[in-house]
Amino acid sequence: MSRTIRIATRKSPLALWQAEYVKAELERHHSGIKVEILGIVSKGDKILDAPLAKVGGKGLFVKELEESMLAGDADIAVHSMKDVPMEFPQGLGLAVICPRERPTDAFVSNHYNSIDELPEGAIVGTSSLRREAQIRERRPDLKINWLRGNVNTRLRKLDDGEYDAIILATAGLLRLKMPERIRSEISVDVSLPAGGQGAVGIECRTDDAELIALLQPLHDQETAWRVTAERAMNRRLEGGCQVPIACYATLNDDNSELYLRGLVAKPDGTLILRDEETGKPEDAEAMGIKVADRLLAAGAKTILDAIYNTPNA
Ligand SMILES: NCc1[nH]cc(CCC(=O)O)c1CC(=O)O
Numbered sequence: 001m002s003r004t005i006r007i008a009t010r011k012s013p014l015a016l017w018q019a020e021y022v023k024a025e026l027e028r029h030h031s032g033i034k035v036e037i038l039g040i041v042s043k044g045d046k047i048l049d050a051p052l053a054k055v056g057g058k059g060l061f062v063k064e065l066e067e068s069m070l071a072g073d074a075d076i077a078v079h080s081m082k083d084v085p086m087e088f089p090q091g092l093g094l095a096v097i098c099p100r101e102r103p104t105d106a107f108v109s110n111h112y113n114s115i116d117e118l119p120e121g122a123i124v125g126t127s128s129l130r131r132e133a134q135i136r137e138r139r140p141d142l143k144i145n146w147l148r149g150n151v152n153t154r155l156r157k158l159d160d161g162e163y164d165a166i167i168l169a170t171a172g173l174l175r176l177k178m179p180e181r182i183r184s185e186i187s188v189d190v191s192l193p194a195g196g197q198g199a200v201g202i203e204c205r206t207d208d209a210e211l212i213a214l215l216q217p218l219h220d221q222e223t224a225w226r227v228t229a230e231r232a233m234n235r236r237l238e239g240g241c242q243v244p245i246a247c248y249a250t251l252n253d254d255n256s257e258l259y260l261r262g263l264v265a266k267p268d269g270t271l272i273l274r275d276e277e278t279g280k281p282e283d284a285e286a287m288g289i290k291v292a293d294r295l296l297a298a299g300a301k302t303i304l305d306a307i308y309n310t311p312n313a
Pocket residue numbers: 014080081082083167168169170171172196197198199241
């Protein structure tokens with residue numbers, strides 16, 4: 001088939017890696033198609049000194065890519081599933097979820113090997129309330145400082161000595177070919193990942209059946225079941241990646257059982273509500289909702305309302 005597929009992407013190194021990955025996979029599966037990458041500079045990439053919520057919120061990056069597809073300038077957008085909002089605009093939808101990279105958080109430091117090795121009062125950089133809460137629960141003595149920017153910027157700030165350690169997604173460091181930066185992978189028992197972390201999704205117009213068919217070989221059903229459960233939980237809790245919510249699902253060896261763990265935390269780590277559910281992969285969505293509802297009943301709503309009502313969040 002001779003068709004050109006245009007990929008809209010942010011121009012950060014990670015976003016470009018994801019776009020190049022999808023381009024290579026599409027070319028591998030379909031000889032004869034052309035794939036072009038259309039880099040879009042986002043407002044969120046230009047304004048780095050303000051909390052993301054103030055520049056337009058968690059969905060800002062995605063919205064600009066969606067506009068280019070709706071305008072007909074691009075055919076697909078490639079997203080990190082962790083950053084994709086729960087609802088899609090009219091006419092757009094998620095066509096494919098690609099195989100997941102390692103979903104863990106990574107401990108990155110030039111002096112220490114793990115959270116437990118950090119000396120008392122050490123400074124840890126992260127701007128994820130999810131990571132902050134879980135670190136504080138384990139190590140209330142540590143100082144957690146704000147850290148934004150793309151992966152390279154964050155690493156430079158670490159190297160400049162502003163932090164004793166920083167926390168980044170393992171997947172990002174592996175994709176950017178910096179495995180040596182990972183001093184240790186943080187166990188999911190210590191830092192439960194964000195919903196969708198490590199997975200890449202492809203969004204396109206829902207009326208483009210030919211394109212959706214071309215994308216199908218990139219789909220990974222195991223990742224899709226896991227991410228579906230995680231996102232269902234997030235959706236019920238109305239959480240994006242700017243809230244202290246973690247959710248992580250795994251499959252057993254023969255894919256007969258899906259195991260979902262979730263938590264909602266006070267950012268200061270003094271209260272972390274945890275819940276879990278086991279079920280059939282086909283019931284992923286219902287499992288996510290069930291865990292979320294139990295967390296809400298246990299007090300998650302009070303925690304989340306307090307965060308949404310904090311002016312600087
Ligand atoms: N919040 C930003 C973000 N969104 C996706 C990744 C990379 C890993 C992934 O695809 O989940 C990262 C970087 C990070 O959290 O360190």
